[in-house]
Amino acid sequence: MSEVSSKDLYEVKRTLKELSQKKGRGTELVSVYIPPDRQISDVVKHMREELSQSANIKSKQTKKNVQSAIEVIMQRMKLFPKPPEKGLVLFVGMIPRGGPGTEKMETYVFEPPETVQTYIYHCNSEFYLEPLQEILAEKDVYALAVIDRKEATLALLRGKRIDIIKHLTSGVPGKHKAGGQSQRRFDRLIDLAAHEFLKRIGDHMNDAYLTIPDLKGVIIGGPGHTKEEFVEGDYLHHEIKQKIITTVDTSYTGEFGIREVMDKSMDVLTEIDVMREKKLMQRFLHELIDEDGLASYGEAEVRRNLQVGAVEVLLLSEDLKKKRLIYHCPSCQDKIRKTIEKDMESEEISCPTCGEKIKTEEGRDLIDDFLDMVEEVGSEIEIISTETEEGVQLIRAFGGIAAILRYHI
Numbered sequence: 001m002s003e004v005s006s007k008d009l010y011e012v013k014r015t016l017k018e019l020s021q022k023k024g025r026g027t028e029l030v031s032v033y034i035p036p037d038r039q040i041s042d043v044v045k046h047m048r049e050e051l052s053q054s055a056n057i058k059s060k061q062t063k064k065n066v067q068s069a070i071e072v073i074m075q076r077m078k079l080f081p082k083p084p085e086k087g088l089v090l091f092v093g094m095i096p097r098g099g100p101g102t103e104k105m106e107t108y109v110f111e112p113p114e115t116v117q118t119y120i121y122h123c124n125s126e127f128y129l130e131p132l133q134e135i136l137a138e139k140d141v142y143a144l145a146v147i148d149r150k151e152a153t154l155a156l157l158r159g160k161r162i163d164i165i166k167h168l169t170s171g172v173p174g175k176h177k178a179g180g181q182s183q184r185r186f187d188r189l190i191d192l193a194a195h196e197f198l199k200r201i202g203d204h205m206n207d208a209y210l211t212i213p214d215l216k217g218v219i220i221g222g223p224g225h226t227k228e229e230f231v232e233g234d235y236l237h238h239e240i241k242q243k244i245i246t247t248v249d250t251s252y253t254g255e256f257g258i259r260e261v262m263d264k265s266m267d268v269l270t271e272i273d274v275m276r277e278k279k280l281m282q283r284f285l286h287e288l289i290d291e292d293g294l295a296s297y298g299e300a301e302v303r304r305n306l307q308v309g310a311v312e313v314l315l316l317s318e319d320l321k322k323k324r325l326i327y328h329c330p331s332c333q334d335k336i337r338k339t340i341e342k343d344m345e346s347e348e349i350s351c352p353t354c355g356e357k358i359k360t361e362e363g364r365d366l367i368d369d370f371l372d373m374v375e376e377v378g379s380e381i382e383i384i385s386t387e388t389e390e391g392v393q394l395i396r397a398f399g400g401i402a403a404i405l406r407y408h409i
Helices: 005-019 040-056 062-077 128-135 182-207 227-233 256-263 273-291 299-307 367-375 387-398
Strands: 028-033 088-095 106-109 118-125 139-145 151-158 161-169 215-222 244-248 295-297 310-319 322-326 334-343 360-366 380-384 401-405
Touching: 005 062, 005 106, 005 128, 005 139, 005 334, 005 367, 005 380, 028 062, 040 062, 062 088, 062 106, 088 139, 088 273, 139 182, 139 256, 151 256, 161 182, 161 227, 161 256, 182 227, 182 334, 215 227, 215 256, 244 256, 244 334, 273 380, 273 387, 273 401, 295 299, 295 360, 299 310, 299 367, 310 367, 310 387, 360 367, 360 387, 367 380
Parallel strands: 139 215, 215 244, 310 380
Antiparallel strands: 028 088, 028 118, 088 106, 139 151, 151 161, 295 401, 310 401, 322 334, 322 360
């Protein structure tokens, strides 16, 4: 999914989360997935059929709500001579706001980040989100392994997440200086034990990785030459062996070794989102420690740099839970902007110009506010996940807002 921008992905994920919390009183929430090759006239024809069928619904309220939703969809179809390039997704229905009689029609229409494959009409008490969740699922899976004679750790890299799936220890004894014939016999025993351990690693890797149909590749690391012995030997199933991309030298084994394998494989796995995020964050941190580095962080400072067009890449944490308020003074017409935590209520404030008490008129997600600023000035934006160490560092150390600059101001 590398062609999808992090901004588009963030917005669809957020919409998906919002939709998953919507519930209808009856089976009256309508979900429609339209592939790009589907004729709009065919969709409208099907909607008319569903409208006719809905007359058989026993509950008067459910029948009315379903028919209203279908009519909204038919109206929306008039805006599209044909489906967009990747198809169209619609979620329409009456959502209760509290007690009886508080329902409000809600409509979500958008082009998904990847192509809709199958036409779907679905009516239930919840929106049908599974196809969209499958579209958004991280599809690239890589196997990572770090190996030496004493231990081995096997892991999977799914999108941005590392899952440790097995840790093995060998029991192979260390070098022994017995001298003479005893030494040679001891060395043979060590080599045999090492061979058996590599066989055991291979068996575990075959069991773990052969069952993954969309495995993109295998990367093997470790200190010393054991990893090369393993790769060159006859320890792996041929299907897994064919997927080995590279081997990398590491200083560690265990989980630290796995993370080292991932870091040292950046050039090989440049298309994976986690690698792009890590590279951007590492570039930001490098600029930050450089005396003349082009780095900026903190909301106020980054805003100033954005406003004058000095930001090359804006880095926002997806865990940024804040909202931007705008206060408008009716007396002097001043506008005051303020950022607060998302779960806080807006408070009445005094206008700094005339002193009149004023209440907020607008409130929106802080990320949305930055997205609009970026579009105006033409900067790039990356929504950074908290599934990497660098992503956690962005939210904890820099408040979730940072930037790589084009120039100093």
